[in-house]
Amino acid sequence: MAPDAPHGGGTAIGTDRAPAAPATQYVGAMTPPQAAPAPAGLPSPTATALLTDRYELTMLQAALADGTAHRRCVFEVFTRRLPPGRRYGVVAGTGRLLEALPDFRFTATELDWLADARVVDDATLEFLAGYRFGGSVRGYAEGEVFFPQSPLLVVEGTFAEAVLLETLVLSVLNHDSAVASAASRMTSAAVDRPCLEMGARRAHEEAAVAAARAAVVAGFAATSNLEAGRRYGLKTIGTAAHAFTLLHDDEEAAFASQVAALGPGTTLLVDTYDVRRGVERAVAAAGTGLGAVRLDSGDLGVLAHEVRRQLDGLGATGTRIVVTSDLDEYAIASLAAAPVDSYGVGTSVVTGSGAPTCGMVYKLVAREGRDGALAPVEKRSTAKISVGGRKEAARRRGPDGRAVEEVLVVGPDASVVTWAPDDEALRPLLVPLVTDGEVDASWTGPAGVVRARDRHRASRDELPRGARRLSADEAAVPTVTLRLPGRD
Amino acid sequence: MAPDAPHGGGTAIGTDRAPAAPATQYVGAMTPPQAAPAPAGLPSPTATALLTDRYELTMLQAALADGTAHRRCVFEVFTRRLPPGRRYGVVAGTGRLLEALPDFRFTATELDWLADARVVDDATLEFLAGYRFGGSVRGYAEGEVFFPQSPLLVVEGTFAEAVLLETLVLSVLNHDSAVASAASRMTSAAVDRPCLEMGARRAHEEAAVAAARAAVVAGFAATSNLEAGRRYGLKTIGTAAHAFTLLHDDEEAAFASQVAALGPGTTLLVDTYDVRRGVERAVAAAGTGLGAVRLDSGDLGVLAHEVRRQLDGLGATGTRIVVTSDLDEYAIASLAAAPVDSYGVGTSVVTGSGAPTCGMVYKLVAREGRDGALAPVEKRSTAKISVGGRKEAARRRGPDGRAVEEVLVVGPDASVVTWAPDDEALRPLLVPLVTDGEVDASWTGPAGVVRARDRHRASRDELPRGARRLSADEAAVPTVTLRLPGRD
Numbered sequence: 016m017a018p019d020a021p022h023g024g025g026t027a028i029g030t031d032r033a034p035a036a037p038a039t040q041y042v043g044a045m046t047p048p049q050a051a052p053a054p055a056g057l058p059s060p061t062a063t064a065l066l067t068d069r070y071e072l073t074m075l076q077a078a079l080a081d082g083t084a085h086r087r088c089v090f091e092v093f094t095r096r097l098p099p100g101r102r103y104g105v106v107a108g109t110g111r112l113l114e115a116l117p118d119f120r121f122t123a124t125e126l127d128w129l130a131d132a133r134v135v136d137d138a139t140l141e142f143l144a145g146y147r148f149g150g151s152v153r154g155y156a157e158g159e160v161f162f163p164q165s166p167l168l169v170v171e172g173t174f175a176e177a178v179l180l181e182t183l184v185l186s187v188l189n190h191d192s193a194v195a196s197a198a199s200r201m202t203s204a205a206v207d208r209p210c211l212e213m214g215a216r217r218a219h220e221e222a223a224v225a226a227a228r229a230a231v232v233a234g235f236a237a238t239s240n241l242e243a244g245r246r247y248g249l250k251t252i253g254t255a256a257h258a259f260t261l262l263h264d265d266e267e268a269a270f271a272s273q274v275a276a277l278g279p280g281t282t283l284l285v286d287t288y289d290v291r292r293g294v295e296r297a298v299a300a301a302g303t304g305l306g307a308v309r310l311d312s313g314d315l316g317v318l319a320h321e322v323r324r325q326l327d328g329l330g331a332t333g334t335r336i337v338v339t340s341d342l343d344e345y346a347i348a349s350l351a352a353a354p355v356d357s358y359g360v361g362t363s364v365v366t367g368s369g370a371p372t373c374g375m376v377y378k379l380v381a382r383e384g385r386d387g388a389l390a391p392v393e394k395r396s397t398a399k400i401s402v403g404g405r406k407e408a409a410r411r412r413g414p415d416g417r418a419v420e421e422v423l424v425v426g427p428d429a430s431v432v433t434w435a436p437d438d439e440a441l442r443p444l445l446v447p448l449v450t451d452g453e454v455d456a457s458w459t460g461p462a463g464v465v466r467a468r469d470r471h472r473a474s475r476d477e478l479p480r481g482a483r484r485l486s487a488d489e490a491a492v493p494t495v496t497l498r499l500p501g502r503d
Numbered sequence: 504m505a506p507d508a509p510h511g512g513g514t515a516i517g518t519d520r521a522p523a524a525p526a527t528q529y530v531g532a533m534t535p536p537q538a539a540p541a542p543a544g545l546p547s548p549t550a551t552a553l554l555t556d557r558y559e560l561t562m563l564q565a566a567l568a569d570g571t572a573h574r575r576c577v578f579e580v581f582t583r584r585l586p587p588g589r590r591y592g593v594v595a596g597t598g599r600l601l602e603a604l605p606d607f608r609f610t611a612t613e614l615d616w617l618a619d620a621r622v623v624d625d626a627t628l629e630f631l632a633g634y635r636f637g638g639s640v641r642g643y644a645e646g647e648v649f650f651p652q653s654p655l656l657v658v659e660g661t662f663a664e665a666v667l668l669e670t671l672v673l674s675v676l677n678h679d680s681a682v683a684s685a686a687s688r689m690t691s692a693a694v695d696r697p698c699l700e701m702g703a704r705r706a707h708e709e710a711a712v713a714a715a716r717a718a719v720v721a722g723f724a725a726t727s728n729l730e731a732g733r734r735y736g737l738k739t740i741g742t743a744a745h746a747f748t749l750l751h752d753d754e755e756a757a758f759a760s761q762v763a764a765l766g767p768g769t770t771l772l773v774d775t776y777d778v779r780r781g782v783e784r785a786v787a788a789a790g791t792g793l794g795a796v797r798l799d800s801g802d803l804g805v806l807a808h809e810v811r812r813q814l815d816g817l818g819a820t821g822t823r824i825v826v827t828s829d830l831d832e833y834a835i836a837s838l839a840a841a842p843v844d845s846y847g848v849g850t851s852v853v854t855g856s857g858a859p860t861c862g863m864v865y866k867l868v869a870r871e872g873r874d875g876a877l878a879p880v881e882k883r884s885t886a887k888i889s890v891g892g893r894k895e896a897a898r899r900r901g902p903d904g905r906a907v908e909e910v911l912v913v914g915p916d917a918s919v920v921t922w923a924p925d926d927e928a929l930r931p932l933l934v935p936l937v938t939d940g941e942v943d944a945s946w947t948g949p950a951g952v953v954r955a956r957d958r959h960r961a962s963r964d965e966l967p968r969g970a971r972r973l974s975a976d977e978a979a980v981p982t983v984t985l986r987l988p989g990r991d
Contacts, residue, residue, distance in 0.1 A: 063708070065729040065730035065733055066703070066708040066709075066711070066712070066728075066729075066730050067703075067728075067729050067730070068701065068703055068704070068727040068728065068729070068741050069727050069728075069729055069732075069739045069740060069741030070727065070741030070742055070743055070744055071741075071744075072729070072741075073741060073742050073743065073764070073765060074742075074743050074744065074746070074747045076764050076765070077743070077747065077760045077761050077763070077764035077765065078747070078750065078760070080760065080763060080764050081751075081756075081760040081763070081764075083750050083751060083760070086750060088750065090746070115708075125733075128732075128733045129729075132732060132733075132739070134729065134739065136764075174746075174750050178746060181704070181744075181746075182703050182704050182708075182711075182728075183708060185704035185705070186703055186704055186705075186706060186707060186708035186711055187707075187708060189704060189705050189706075190706060190707040190708075190710070191707075213556065215554070215555075215556055215670050215674055216556070216669070216670050216673035216674055216677060216865075217673070217674075217677050217860040217862075218674060218677075218678060218710075218860065219674060219675075219678040219679075219707060219709065219710035219713055220551070220554040220603075220670075220671060220674035220675060220678075221554075221707065221709035221710065222678070222706075222707035222709065222710040223554065223670075223674055224554070225707055239556040239557050239558065240554075240555075240556065240557075240670075241553040241554075241555050241556070241557055241560070241617075241622065242553035242554050242555070244557075244616075244620060245553055245613075245616045245620075251557045251620070251622065252557060253556050253557030253558030253559075253560075253561060254558055254561050254562075255558055255561065255562050255565070256558055256559075256562065256669075257866075257867070257882050258562070258578070258662075258666060258669075258866070258867035259562045259565070259566070261867045261870065261880040261881075261882070262566065262571050262574060262576065262662050262867060262870055262880075263569075263571060264872065264873060268569075272565045272566070272568065272569040272571070273565050275565070275568060275569070276561070276564050276565035276568050276569075276624075277561060277564070277565065286882075287882050287883070288882075288883050289883075362860060362862075365860075366859040366860055367859075371854040371855075371859040372705040372706065372850060372853075372854055374705075374850075377704075378745075378746070379745070379746035379749045379750060382749065382750055384752065385752060392749040392750075393749070394745050394749070394774075394775050394776075395775070395776050395777075
């Protein structure tokens with residue numbers, strides 16, 4: 016489609032057209048990787064290179080032409096602030112990003128389209144055909160807690176190779192971290208009752224898979240999402256909706272059918288008609304060995320007490336109560352005294368409970384100058400100031416082992432600062448993720464999720480007492496920045 | 504990974520395990536469609552069938568066993584309320600849903616995993632191997648404005664074929680409609696100045712593609728997202744970030760490089776160091792034919808006036824001003840009197856400007872009973888009541904051609920109600936999308952986006968005067984429900 020050009024004529028703001036390039040021009044110089052043709056309307060199966068903002072390619076074109084594309088650069092990912100009232104954030108998505116990175120290639124599918132759409136010139140297409148990220152990435156481990164200014168990812172490479180990753184890096188980390196940051200508050204509020212992720216229907220279908228994964232990183236016990244189960248080895252849960260009860264001639268028939276198919280250990284949804292009658296019928300259908308009942312509407316606190324008494328009175332003392340219905344961290348906390356066994360959480364976890372994205376940015380903080388030395392750079396106009404220079408980060412812990420501050424060191428040799436190895440109070444935060452283009456696969460796949468979940472648990476346990484309360488407050492620990500003298 | 508079972512033992516709440524099924528058991532009875540093995544960690548390239556909540560499959564298993572799976576059913580998608588203060592919603596995602604529907608197949612990849620994970624029994628695996636949606640779907644045209652209770656989609660088929668679509672339908676429509684509903688307020692506030700979608704970095708990488716598409720449905724002129732451009736034929740925009748200026752030895756060098764590569768019609772980002780100096784250097788680099796300058800920080804209203812005066816004083820009277828920096832519909836409205844030429848919108852559009860998902864639900868409203876007749880059904884417990892029975896919908900317009908009410912008719916022959924064909928005041932809202940399993944492809948692909956954008960423009964123009972103001976209020980028109988007598 017071609018929306019009207021915003022300003023008449025063909026020169027809409029920002030739509031710089033590169034000189035016309037025949038679609039196959041680049042093939043002569045360098046054969047691009049071959050990809051099977053993608054089905055109409057679908058991306059090539061695995062390529063991720065067009066999940067990118069156009070300006071990354073136009074910057075590349077200009078920098079290739081003037082030679083600066085090959086300058087060594089350091090980009091950092093950080094957030095200027097936490098969502099209002101939040102006390103910490105949770106890094107998530109690192110594993111997904113590392114899974115996507117090897118597929119960040121420009122195959123014939125992408126190159127043909129870029130040529131047809133005249134996004135960049137022939138020289139740039141040639142470069143893209145051979146593109147492969149060959150730089151290095153260090154970052155906070157997935158699951159780690161973070162604060163404003165924490166250098167969550169430090170990407171080093173040439174400008175050309177690093178600039179192209181901006182959008183993909185931010186899309187993955189901003190989304191997944193928003194979900195994990197909210198999910199962590201929920202699992203914290205739930206204490207040792209399991210939280211179950213059920214929000215797929217309220218999120219983009221692929222975002223839902225990532226959200227399930229991020230929720231598990233932050234301590235959720237399982238997800239309703241089958242693709243998340245398949246892709247990341249997550250435990251999946253789910254039994255029946257109201258539609259199943261309504262499909263049958265009556266509630267008795269529906270419950271009998273479910274128990275016959277799934278066994279008495281199943282979870283019966285008891286609020287389609289009348290909860291009290293529903294509980295009666297549920298125990299009648301499954302016996303006192305009924306696994307659980309689910310409550311999906313009404314005043315859950317009051318209902319849970321009533322249903323618990325009723326179940327106990329019927330002898331179903333081992334039958335659990337799972338509640339679902341627009342739960343968020345506050346609703347979970349308010350149910351702490353109710354006889355609830357687990358929480359099914361949907362909308363609020365997949366939408367970050369009021370903060371659907373993190374404000375992470377991807378900023379150039381140092382680059383090689385004409386003299387070949389790495390120099391710190393930073394934007395200096397009125398707002399959105401960032402701190403130039405490559406950073407190192409550690410968490411300082413007090414005598415009780417709890418975090419007291421986030422320590423950032425900026426300066427020429429920040430990346431090789433010795434973190435006082437005998438000083439156990441300082442825990443270094445940046446770990447290697449990609450080295451000279453090689454992804455450390457131990458952060459990816461199902462094993463990466465387990466590792467991230469464990470990291471999150473340990474990192475959150477290390478926070479100061481009170482850091483996990485839900486009420487609005489400042490970041491749980493302050494961030495201090497030390498500047499080392501000299502050029503970066 | 505295997506999170507701890509929430510209640511000890513192996514019988515976590517809701518995790519009913521089907522009896523063990525050898526992974527290839529289903530092959531004997533019915534050969535599943537063959538799919539190439541998916542790369543590790545990635546879904547099979549096009550299958551969408553596991554973007555599903557587990558309970559849809561467990562309900563299917565029980566319904567197959569008791570015979571109710573083959574009962575004819577009507578499911579409807581609707582929302583109980585609009586986000587607080589919103590006056591209308593915008594349907595989006597219909598085209599994407601129709602593109603995904605033919606790929607909702609259980610290939611060997613999905614079936615093997617379902618068997619290995621023991622999600623369902625052998626009989627269900629056999630059914631899934633042959634699954635193809637053969638029912639019919641009618642719905643509000645993509646781009647149409649909607650209100651609470653509007654029957655946005657009416658899905659008819661057997662329980663088995665219709666129940667499996669719940670999560671995919673809701674994921675697509677809830678996400679895309681949330682974005683389009685917010686985007687419509689922005690394009691409305693911008694009046695005839697173009698809005699440009701630039702939010703990919705603040706959304707899951709695939710959700711970003713869908714968000715760009717939804718924004719264009721709601722009137723955005725272009726997107727920064729290249730994959731959205733490729734997949735849906737959208738116009739893409741973008742020139743340079745602060746990193747490009749910082750990469751160079753000074754702003755002059757950066758601007759000269761960009762103009763050399765992209766021509767004087769490009770957009771120069773002038774706020775890296777000092778806006779006044781930046782504008783001077785921009786015009787010096789490109790001449791008075793400079794296409795545009797971009798302001799990405801500071802008080803945009805004040806700055807725009809200053810920059811306009813400066814540009815005019817330098818003779819660059821045709822140079823446009825594009826502003827970006829956490830804009831939402833309110834910020835856009837506040838800039839109405841400023842000399843701004845276009846708005847780049849990021850976070851707020853891709854996150855639905857405070858309403859990141861719609862509350863759409865997928866409810867069984869009628870099903871075949873033992874007597875073979877279709878009977879209305881509805882949940883009747885304390886909350887979340889829905890109206891049973893198949894619905895028809897039309898928008899009634901007043902003498903001035905503007906909408907006055909949403910008319911829903913519920914009842915036995917609602918789907919064949921004659922909408923007083925001579926009465927031009929009633930505009931029918933449900934259009935055929937899928938007929939006996941055949942997708943109407945005219946709603947899909949790039950052409951579908953154009954059609955949806957046109958539909959949205961016409962539908963919004965039809966709203967009552969005042970419906971487009973941003974301040975919080977009730978739905979722009981009331982919804983009236985007429986019940987026809989007799990069984991559904």
